[in-house]
Amino acid sequence: MVKTNAGRFFEDYTVGETIHHAVPRTVSGGERALYHALYPARHALYSSDEFARASGLPASPLDDLAAFHVVFGKTVPDVSLNALANLGYAEGHFLKPVYAGDTLRTTSEVIGLKQNSNGKSGVVWVHSKGFNQRDEVVIDYKRWVMVRKRDLDAAAPDTVLPELSSVIDAADLTIPEGLDFSGYDYALAGEPHRAADYEVGEKINHVDGVTIEEAEHMIATRLWQNTAKVHFDTSARPDGTRLIYGGHVISMARALSFNGLANAQMIAGINAGAHANPCLSGDTIRAWSEVLDIAETSANGVSAVRLRLVATKGDSAEMTLRGEDGKYRPDVLLDLDYWALMPS
Amino acid sequence: MVKTNAGRFFEDYTVGETIHHAVPRTVSGGERALYHALYPARHALYSSDEFARASGLPASPLDDLAAFHVVFGKTVPDVSLNALANLGYAEGHFLKPVYAGDTLRTTSEVIGLKQNSNGKSGVVWVHSKGFNQRDEVVIDYKRWVMVRKRDLDAAAPDTVLPELSSVIDAADLTIPEGLDFSGYDYALAGEPHRAADYEVGEKINHVDGVTIEEAEHMIATRLWQNTAKVHFDTSARPDGTRLIYGGHVISMARALSFNGLANAQMIAGINAGAHANPCLSGDTIRAWSEVLDIAETSANGVSAVRLRLVATKGDSAEMTLRGEDGKYRPDVLLDLDYWALMPS
């Protein structure tokens, strides 16, 4: 009997089934320190216990994206080991902050299936939930991937297309219990700009760039126990390059966005995300943002700001997403649409 | 008076003496997180406090190999700074798990000496013990190394050859207090295979590969305070390469073996080990295992499985250890014979 896990193929998924992903993970100050070592992360709420307490939280949580990577990493052996492409994200809710000592695990329900017309692969939609040790959902999101068929003769399943919102309504965002920005210290946070200082349509060039090294993206991707071969093994792709985990680009861009969005402290939701082009070692990542919406929340002094975060591997100064053909420009790596919480 | 430590030479060892190695080390969640960042480690018992508690332990321990590297690293300045080769390991017992907050130190008793016939070097056998802050032995092992003579005219010592077992009897393994796999959660652990599902002689190709970078092996080796020059200094070897610490290969291969041996949770003993060929940056490490023995233990639901773990720098699919000449194949990096604890 073969003991190794070859991963699931398209015909192995059934709409309605729930996959219980393996290898729960306890996080500590070690993961926090590594996150700061791997990304130029400076949002004060994730850097200082004192700042977090002054904002109504019990301590500084693990960066929302670090928590997301842990939750996401668990799904890889069951969802994306044989994936041809990670197609998109939607309806991502950050429901509870994750603290040192918490243990995370993930489940995914299959919510959609559609075989491709070529008969060789299909699209799988999953609804993934990350739980802490109290069985509270901390992160909840939908994701769809293109997965190869093992047996090209396997019958196509009935097509089921989930209904997904293109954007989360601000009123549906969950604000962490106790969060209060009424006594916010802008000097300690690093910038004076509150939500009221931003305008819908405003674009911000985050200026700084980081040139990526193989060792760094592998250390980061392993930290989240993401096992996809293409990130680690030079023999996995024909040209011998190691494809960089898309989440590494998300975290790098989000950290770079501090410069101009230092007060966009917490991520409350992910509306949509696309990895527009592959990122490789040697690329210099830059980022720009566009303000898409600004909304009130029920929490004291807390606004929700909807942002488009774009990572590029060229100059970020032009701040253009698409070429004349309507397609992503070749230097665009990431187009992420998310909600952040900011002092009003 | 020269203040720097030039290390010991062959004539500096006396059978029966005990060396108290320097620089005790307290470990924390930081070492745990770094172990997960440096190796694709996914054994659930070392990843999740909750999984460890469900297995009868107070919390998730530091990976056994991380504890081994700390204990081993302490011996380097006194035992292997002038070593020509690390020849072997035997009778390695893992006696107590190491937890965040524990402080480790190491002693080594010289148990054997044999000058080589060329008169330029000799073999030193040591019996090393790692202690925690309660002076409990956590790891106990024998190791032998070939060490240069400082003074070629120094008299050869009487030859003393220690008697070493080639394999630890399963009955002599120490099972961590409280360990109980009777309520083991195979879904959370990642694979359904219990000890009873394996057969002696069975070979498992672990499939996945990791291409090694200089920064990663240096970060790992420093983390264990291993100071051997050849790992860090491009001028230490004639060809300018940095030799990768053998323990880095052990940890990488063991982590890769999750795929097929996810339930081989804890290491209880090391029977033998050989670093068959040097590993260098750019090599892609793969691994395969062979089941050598399966035994009961006194603990509830816990079996001991004796495994040969082989790391290669080529394809791991052929699973052949030696060439027609009886020697290790040139792509074999490691041949490790160990006992793991697995649900029955």
Added chain:
Amino acid sequence: MVKTNAGRFFEDYTVGETIHHAVPRTVSGGERALYHALYPARHALYSSDEFARASGLPASPLDDLAAFHVVFGKTVPDVSLNALANLGYAEGHFLKPVYAGDTLRTTSEVIGLKQNSNGKSGVVWVHSKGFNQRDEVVIDYKRWVMVRKRDLDAAAPDTVLPELSSVIDAADLTIPEGLDFSGYDYALAGEPHRAADYEVGEKINHVDGVTIEEAEHMIATRLWQNTAKVHFDTSARPDGTRLIYGGHVISMARALSFNGLANAQMIAGINAGAHANPCLSGDTIRAWSEVLDIAETSANGVSAVRLRLVATKGDSAEMTLRGEDGKYRPDVLLDLDYWALMPS
């Protein structure tokens, strides 16, 4: 309104103003583990809680240089983002050890200004203080940098030159409360040499070398939230190299100095420091030290030893700082004059 921070230029500083630097940082066991992973750090007091307790401290503190890097890193966005050169340090006092759980922040008072004769830049002197969460000053130092003018027509400020001591008097050093080396364990510390064994004028070649990788210095520099572009972005300098943060060289040299100065446990003061030549990836860092002074302190069994620590990128055996022209030799990277605490 532009939201990104372009940094301050020479004309933006006023003598007497105090800058409250952003992004406080809580440190944990994660930062400690990373420090040991990035540098070959082996001083026992920073490695072992037990050794620290036997020396009268409550636990093993964060390495003094790690604490310095955190405090220093906070100043970069306000002081050195547009710096042309980091010119020097003086009067650096290490006043309180930093422990896991502490939160650090930094302020800088502008204490001197002098426009350069070319009218394009000027020198800014700042007096920086790192505070913990109890508002206790943990590190206090002066630093001066050459900063560009934004507007070349801006009027030159009145020249104010601070009076700085070239060396801290041993009597003015602060010894951590409770520090007591009367029961010092030299075997555990790694070397037998006490302060009385060193002579003023004695030079020590620390022998070992480490070849630097891009990934390592970037991970280290980010860990301290130091954002200077030249360390991360290959497009920031005309030749495409990434300049290595001077503090990385300081920590590497200090860690290498263990071999010969294992008992120079804690740093009590920095008298002066110069980054003599730039350090780049691929350089092999070595170090040598010179004993400049030895003094008593008020603490039990504790002496202060004044040391010159020199990092080189060539051979460290010659131990010569300057060429015949009186200038630093081209292979000298660092010339640091500091006070360390050592058993008497």
